[in-house]
Amino acid sequence: MTRTVSDARNRLLGTASGLFYAEGLHSVGVDRILAEAKVTRATMYRHFAGKEDLVLAYLAEADRATRQNVEAGVAAATNDADAVRAVARGIAGHIQIEGFRGCAFLNAVAEYADPAHPVHIAVQAHRKWFLDTVTGLLARVGDTPAELDGRHFVMLRDGAMAAGCLADPGPIGDTFREAVEGILRARTAPQA
Amino acid sequence: MTRTVSDARNRLLGTASGLFYAEGLHSVGVDRILAEAKVTRATMYRHFAGKEDLVLAYLAEADRATRQNVEAGVAAATNDADAVRAVARGIAGHIQIEGFRGCAFLNAVAEYADPAHPVHIAVQAHRKWFLDTVTGLLARVGDTPAELDGRHFVMLRDGAMAAGCLADPGPIGDTFREAVEGILRARTAPQA
């Protein structure tokens, strides 16, 4: 019942995630991860089938963290429009943090182009969840179909995440949030 | 004066570009490029200092092609708003082409995270040109400062390019162009 769930495994996944995100999937070798996590090869291969499994676990953790952030933001909102704003605020805030290197999922597909690859599939699943979630939130604001606005929101998010590590993240976050306000404005006061 | 400029060099850069774009920078090895281009190692190292030089040449060619496309679209436009629309149409069209795998520059920074790396610097230069160009075009529509709208346009572009190879590119292109129309609308008829 003590269920340590392995301290070494946590260190392994933690440092692997940090390195993968900061430097890229192919750029980081197993040796680097083992050295930095102070874990031996045998231990790693006891917990993960291989490097690819580590990558998948890294993305799964990122997916879990994102869902938690979104759900927390939505839960704290007092109305439907504010729920959308909360998601946007979370993204804008995420861009500002030290060491931000873009979207872990978009960066991953840049390295795993094959659509049939497990990594690519994991990214697709995450993106489908996000698009569906945002579209659902937007549908509760106003009474017009929200599919286009959902895609619009995700497009802004993807662009903000991409540019956030290539330009001053402050103005990027501001631009993003103002653009989201534009979407909400158009939904609350439909075409003139 | 015959200046063949080397047929082998062209084949080399051409197939290297195709492979780099389709499969990623780190995923493609020199051997693959040499085999596919039917060029020997010695010839390649005669023309390029190394693989990194090939990557840089690939990005330089992509930069040149993009600038040409934008300039052609702008030149064909009959007024300032249509110039912006022409750029947007070019992007939306680019997303639809078979084999589209996202923005070559955004994909490149995903693999070369170090801001001091030549690849990263080349991407920054390309992006600065694009942002400046778009902001300049938008400044001619309406008479308000265009910096925010320029960033907004680029954000939409980055998002559209990122999503274009992860979802049905048709709706993505439509969403992008409609969002750009929103920017133009806001500039021609300022706040109510």
Added chain:
DNA sequence: AGGTAGGGAGAACGTTCTTTCTACTTCGAG
């Protein structure tokens, strides 16, 4: 007391990577 899971340490495998090298051919310009 003994079995077993988790971890440490490190050797070694075979592959692939980028790069360098030598040796021979081709061809056009001076």
Added chain:
DNA sequence: CTCGAAGTAGAAAGAACGTTCTCCCTACCT
């Protein structure tokens, strides 16, 4: 005619890669 640039062909170096392996130690559970 000759020189040199550009090409072919292939060996090989040297490093890094992901993976597998053996051996030993510790801690916990029964």
